Amino acid sequence: MTTDNDTTIRTDTAVPIDAARYREVLGHFATGVVAITAVDPETGQPAGLAANSFTSVSIDPPLVAFCVAHTSSSWPKVKSAGRYCINVLAEHQEGVSRQFAVSGADKFAGLSWSPSGHGSPILDDAVAWMDARPVDEHIAGDHIIVVSHIDHLELAAADGSPLLFYRGRYGRFTN
Numbered sequence: 001m002t003t004d005n006d007t008t009i010r011t012d013t014a015v016p017i018d019a020a021r022y023r024e025v026l027g028h029f030a031t032g033v034v035a036i037t038a039v040d041p042e043t044g045q046p047a048g049l050a051a052n053s054f055t056s057v058s059i060d061p062p063l064v065a066f067c068v069a070h071t072s073s074s075w076p077k078v079k080s081a082g083r084y085c086i087n088v089l090a091e092h093q094e095g096v097s098r099q100f101a102v103s104g105a106d107k108f109a110g111l112s113w114s115p116s117g118h119g120s121p122i123l124d125d126a127v128a129w130m131d132a133r134p135v136d137e138h139i140a141g142d143h144i145i146v147v148s149h150i151d152h153l154e155l156a157a158a159d160g161s162p163l164l165f166y167r168g169r170y171g172r173f174t175n
């Protein structure tokens with residue numbers, strides 16, 4: 001591999017990376033938190049999961065991506081709906097994020113939501129939401145990278161601030 005100034009960078013030396021150190025170093029990159037929601041077509045019940053590995057991929061076409069663990073029991077339910085809603089959580093929704101991160105729990109217990117145009121749950125108080133559908137998946141280590149096409153999107157609370165995750169803790173944005 002070469003850089004713009006033709007300096008050679010070796011990429012053939014694999015150094016084992018300690019998992020705890022990996023989390024510590026990458027934890028210094030602040031991320032937002034989203035809840036990905038759908039109605040499970042098998043049960044007719046809402047299903048969802050939390051993700052802080054979410055990013056914009058392309059404007060034309062409008063694509064985003066998020067990562068889910070291979071072990072996720074929620075992703076197959078959400079995926080089987082064919083469409084889902086990506087809810088950008090607000091700074092006061094740490095409890096929602098924690099609820100959506102628990103495996104096997106009733107993730108919608110005590111939560112209010114309304115259906116999007118495709119019927120996917122839009123969580124009350126989310127900063128923004130996007131109706132989306134999966135277009136591609138890539139296996140990447142112990143996760144699946146899901147690329148999604150955005151069909152509709154809205155700011156739910158234009159002046160709301162997003163929930164952030166930084167160094168293993170939830171936080172908020174201040175100017």
